[in-house]
Amino acid sequence: MRVTLFRIPSMARLRRCALMVLMICAGTPTLFAGLPFDKSEYAARRQKLMEKIPDGVAIVWGAQPLTNYYRYSQNNDFMYLTGVEIADAVLIVDGASKSSTLLFTSTEDAARAEGIGAELVKNPREYTGIERVLPYENLDTMIANIASRTRVLYTCFQPEELYREASLEKLRTLQRSMLLNTWDGRQTRELQFVNWLKQRFPQVEVRDCSPLIWELRTIKSPAEIALLRRAAQIGVKAHTELLKAVRPGIYEFELSAVFNYICEKAGAQESAYGVIISSGENHPYVHYSRHDRLLKDGDFIVVDAGPDLDYYDIDITTSFPANGRFTPRQKEVYEAALAVHEANLKVYRPGLTAEQCRGEVDELLKKQGFDLNKDYFKRMRGGFGHYVGMATHDVGGSPQVLRPGMVFANEPYMFWRGEDLGVRVENTIVITDTGCENLTAGIPRTIREIESFMQKK
Numbered sequence: 001m002r003v004t005l006f007r008i009p010s011m012a013r014l015r016r017c018a019l020m021v022l023m024i025c026a027g028t029p030t031l032f033a034g035l036p037f038d039k040s041e042y043a044a045r046r047q048k049l050m051e052k053i054p055d056g057v058a059i060v061w062g063a064q065p066l067t068n069y070y071r072y073s074q075n076n077d078f079m080y081l082t083g084v085e086i087a088d089a090v091l092i093v094d095g096a097s098k099s100s101t102l103l104f105t106s107t108e109d110a111a112r113a114e115g116i117g118a119e120l121v122k123n124p125r126e127y128t129g130i131e132r133v134l135p136y137e138n139l140d141t142m143i144a145n146i147a148s149r150t151r152v153l154y155t156c157f158q159p160e161e162l163y164r165e166a167s168l169e170k171l172r173t174l175q176r177s178m179l180l181n182t183w184d185g186r187q188t189r190e191l192q193f194v195n196w197l198k199q200r201f202p203q204v205e206v207r208d209c210s211p212l213i214w215e216l217r218t219i220k221s222p223a224e225i226a227l228l229r230r231a232a233q234i235g236v237k238a239h240t241e242l243l244k245a246v247r248p249g250i251y252e253f254e255l256s257a258v259f260n261y262i263c264e265k266a267g268a269q270e271s272a273y274g275v276i277i278s279s280g281e282n283h284p285y286v287h288y289s290r291h292d293r294l295l296k297d298g299d300f301i302v303v304d305a306g307p308d309l310d311y312y313d314i315d316i317t318t319s320f321p322a323n324g325r326f327t328p329r330q331k332e333v334y335e336a337a338l339a340v341h342e343a344n345l346k347v348y349r350p351g352l353t354a355e356q357c358r359g360e361v362d363e364l365l366k367k368q369g370f371d372l373n374k375d376y377f378k379r380m381r382g383g384f385g386h387y388v389g390m391a392t393h394d395v396g397g398s399p400q401v402l403r404p405g406m407v408f409a410n411e412p413y414m415f416w417r418g419e420d421l422g423v424r425v426e427n428t429i430v431i432t433d434t435g436c437e438n439l440t441a442g443i444p445r446t447i448r449e450i451e452s453f454m455q456k457k
Contacts, residue, residue, distance in 0.1 A: 227312050234267070242255050244456075272307060324450075
């Protein structure tokens with residue numbers, strides 16, 4: 001076992017950090033009242049799901065109550081279709097009758113205690129736009145009635161995706177720690193329900209609706225893109241303020257505090273994932289988030305952080321020297337990463353494949369005089385990163401062919417073991433009808449911009 005020792009900061013340093021955070025201005029909160037989107041947005045999503053299941057009925061579970069003291073978060077698939085945060089709710093989408101039913105049981109006081117508008121309980125049909133609302137206790141009878149008149153029941157086979165989770169990554173973890181573990185062997189809540197349906201109604205076929213919902217989530221609507229733009233500007237502000245704060249002699253946790261403060265002051269729930277700060281010997285661990293290093297003169301820093309706003313995430317990474325001045329080696333690798341990033345932005349467009357993107361980016365880099373035989377260009381090539389949306393690593397993996405409405409990360413990166421060096425340039429991108437839009441534009445990115453910005457008092 002390796003024990004990492006670090007110096008406890010003095011009270012003077014802690015007071016300085018607190019004062020620095022309190023002096024930063026981050027704009028006006030943008031918290032929503034009621035549903036994050038107009039109820040017609042959710043109705044359109046449910047309608048699209050109905051079109052995918054004309055032969056059956058989908059049963060989608062909301063998240064259960066928490067057993068800890070974190071803020072409650074809804075299952076992303078359920079939230080995508082309803083906008084309703086209340087715990088222990090169930091949505092039934094009937095593809096044959098083209099209707100939806102919401103089931104939940106709560107009181108006005110219980111809803112308000114969870115920060116949910118009492119209007120949901122008082123007038124749920126008007127609040128949600130869902131045609132029928134019933135008590136949760138009716139679920140068993142309703143499923144039996146559905147099974148008697150339909151041949152196919154759809155439900156989500158994949159694990160629910162909660163705040164700071166990604167469903168497929170969660171599945172891999174649960175397979176290792178629970179499903180395929182000799183000492184455990186339990187099924188997920190979702191697969192328990194699948195087995196229950198099969199045993200209770202053997203005459204009905206049970207199918208997975210996770211891929212159907214995920215396909216819808218892959219293409220963002222204009223309303224979603226507008227929300228992502230707002231979230232992106234919070235992220236840009238937070239990264240910019242962090243750049244103002246960094247210097248040798250402060251701890252990484254001080255930078256994390258600045259970032260989280262800016263995001264929450266601007267109305268974000270908090271950061272979309274734990275703030276990642278890699279520096280010194282931690283560069284090879286690209287998701288390092290212990291924040292336990294005291295920054296030194298000559299350190300190169302990679303900060304990967306983004307806000308979560310109304311269940312939508314932004315992914316941004318900045319790379320810069322702690323002292324605000326690039327060494328020749330830092331300049332060399334940073335310019336390479338930025339060149340690939342900028343070339344990607346020039347070629348992204350609807351219909352582009354990943355292989356076409358890599359080829360066109362290589363041609364652009366050659367014209368700019370870069371030597372593609374360098375090790376970093378062999379590893380940092382053009383292409384598409386992971387989807388971004390209701391999860392930072394959103395459902396669907398990464399695009400195969402670009403389509404308007406796709407939102408994903410443009411993130412060339414690399415690290416060098418033994419050099420205490422790593423670099424990543426990452427922005428969140430949306431594909432438009434004619435090209436792309438960098439949602440997170442506005443952060444100092446060129447070497448000249450970064451050095452000039454960081455040298456300001």
